[in-house]
Amino acid sequence: MSKVSVRVEQLGKCYRIGALTQRHDTLRDQLVDFSSRLVGRLRRRRTAGPDPANYVWALRDISFEVERGQVLGVIGRNGAGKSTLLKILSRITDPTEGSVTIRGRVGSLLEVGTGFHPELTGRENIFLNGAILGMKRTEIARKFDEIVDFSEVEKFIDTPVKRYSSGMYLRLAFAVAAHLEPEILVVDEVLAVGDAEFQKKCLGKMGDVAQQGRTVLFVSHNMSAVLRLTQEAIVLEKGQLVMRALSPEAVDFYLSSGHARMGERFWTEEEVPSQAAPFRPIAVRLLDKKGNVVDTVRSTEPITLEWEYRLSAPITGLRVGFYLNTARAEAVLTSFDTDEAGMFEQYTNRAPGHYASRCTIPADILNQGRYSIGVNASTYHVKRYFQDEQAIEFNVDASGAPGMQWHEPHPGVIRPRLEWSIDQI
Amino acid sequence: MEKQALKTEAGTLILRPARGWMALNLLDLWKYRELLYFLTWRDIKVRYKQAALGVAWAILQPIMTMIIFSVILGYLLGVPTDNDIPYPVFSFVALLPWQLFASALQRTGVSLVGNANLLTKVYFPRLVIPVSAVGAGLVDFLISFVVLIGLMLFYKIELTWNVLWLPLLVLLALLTAVAVGLWLAALNVQYRDVQQMIPFIIQAWFYASPVVYSSTIIPSENWQLVYALNPMAGVIQGFRWALLGTQAPDASLAVSSIVVLLLLVSGLYFFKRMERTFADIV
16 A cells, blocks of 8 residues: 555635625525626627636646655645645535545544534534544543543533633544544644643644654744644745745744734725824835744844834924734834934924834844734823834744743743853752 | 536535526435434423423413314304314314424424524534424424324214325325425525514415315315315315315315425525525525
């Protein structure tokens, strides 16, 4: 038997944009559409082909192979086609072109807790969820104790899960999923559940799966998890496979290239309210140390925030700055370009013109995670010219940050490189 | 042909764009029978949770309906029954298969949309969902059947060996619900209009079935056969015959069975054809 367990050849998946945007197309729409096509046909005696503008290729021309026992990482930005790829591999949706050859039973964890019913007890949900994930009843019964043990919810196993805390719910859900034993496992971001302690356990479980010689396809935004769990990774970009390499190389490539759009925000004329005048924001962008626009930055490198704007009339006392928040909306810091007394004196009166205010966030400050930047241009206690609470979002990757040799989360918003000394007294 | 191409070597599966008419692959349904069981079990289990009267609802609903029918139609309007059977038993015998069918159709019709989270996250033969939706009503049916026996004892109507036909008649009612339900469920994925239509379809169907009246009001033999194009007419006549000893529905039942078979096969093919896009458009 061949060593290849998954072979993907020229795979493509095309969606109709209409089907994506107007999800609940009604019979009436279809009838209108049908009759207009009919009229068009009578008039031109032939139908035009499908309008390419109405279709979008979520994946195109993807080919790769995964060998038995290999753990392959799949990385890419949101919308790069990762989820579509996993959905095709796990048979949820059909490809539009190309083919996939799979040798062995596929188990997919696209989301934990699929099919959990809030009214049913933990015990009942283990059986239901197990059956949905494709386990036999005898198999679930055999692993039942192990699952309960892993989930740490023994005491509440006969309580309806709607009374569970969200942490308990996720732990139970992951516990069932983790005991699935397919030859090929397809995993999407499920490790991002639960508290630090539980995450550690989940990562351990993933490692076990790999060591048992089963094939794993692992999709994640968590680069350190990708580095730790996979030997090789593929990088997807706009539905294309742009790279396949050893994981460190692939992660490097992903972190340092081609993600400009996310790290930059332009404002069009219409988006700027009229009361902002004479202040006219143009763009805000996040730059790495080489000056590239990025949406994923390394914790170990400095980043520069640049805000470009124009003044059509002079403003006295203007301050231009930003708020940095975590994705969970915890404030991290606020800073303005005229915070320093010296700067404030120099720019008390800002003349009309085209400006860029830049500031650098030093290396070794932020912990890994997702952050958002809001911008504000105002004069103290007089007027707020412009504000956008969520101008851009970005990810911080902690590879190489202090403490990364320990495979566990470092709680906290910041992750500075602190000086330690050890003295024998 | 398609089928051979798909299974080249044991345990190997090839996924590629589906074209044309695929094999029905009903064997898949058998392989996933445990999931079928668990989903049905879930529906039954969840049904009366946190309802103070619990399973009593299974009895209350048909009894209340029967009382209303008996007072208004039987007593006030004097609707005639076959062989002068008391109206309460006459209507209750028909209500049992009717409610079984109506609730099965209702649940099947909305089953795919109701389980959208499963469709977009896990693979299994999609047929499992509408089929499992049918089973849950059976428990209600069995419970109210006990009430029926009580009612028959009260009116001193004796059971005959004909009751042995009931399981087949129940099966026919359920198959009718699945057959129509497959069409509705698949259409509902794309057109939510169907969801709005289902209560109306059920209501119209109710009047087209001999629940509150006797099918003998249909004048000629030939019209009887046309009437039997509604499979529920055959099922309900069958129920009255098996339990109350009214006229046997031989020819009607044959017509009904053929109609169900046609609906079921076409429904299965239609469902199979639509199935591959469910996850994308639901």
